[in-house]
Amino acid sequence: DLLKRILRNLSINVIKHSDATKMLLGVRRRSNGLVICVADNGQGINLSGIDNDSANKQSSKAKSGLGLGIKISRQLAEACGSTLSYATHMGEGTMFELSVPANLVRASTSRSRIID
Numbered sequence: 001d002l003l004k005r006i007l008r009n010l011s012i013n014v015i016k017h018s019d020a021t022k023m024l025l026g027v028r029r030r031s032n033g034l035v036i037c038v039a040d041n042g043q044g045i046n047l048s049g050i051d052n053d054s055a056n057k058q059s060s061k062a063k064s065g066l067g068l069g070i071k072i073s074r075q076l077a078e079a080c081g082s083t084l085s086y087a088t089h090m091g092e093g094t095m096f097e098l099s100v101p102a103n104l105v106r107a108s109t110s111r112s113r114i115i116d
Contacts, residue, residue, distance in 0.1 A: 002080040003036075003100065009073045010038040010096050018042025020093065033102040039095035045070075045088040080104060
């Protein structure tokens with residue numbers, strides 16, 4: 001399931017690369033679908049090179065943080081008709097928002113759960 005994979009990728013990025021002490025996962029229902037947020041209070045993302053696969057988290061844990069998880073998650077979101085955006089502040093953290101259209105939410109909930 002693509003939504004589950006996207007959320008797993010984002011969560012793993014927080015754990016491995018952000019030096020965060022807190023992570024928040026939230027879901028908001030909107031008239032046109034859902035917005036799923038993954039936020040942390042880590043070091044933020046160095047935006048230089050994010051579009052050319054060379055971005056990394058500015059932290060001591062940035063062993064393999066090449067920004068690939070973000071790019072892959074964005075591609076997965078697009079593949080299932082969703083969008084992934086984010087805001088980051090160096091030294092304060094990052095918040096990702098996955099916007100899931102209503103037709104995808106209805107299709108997922110008819111199978112009993114969006115994420116199992």
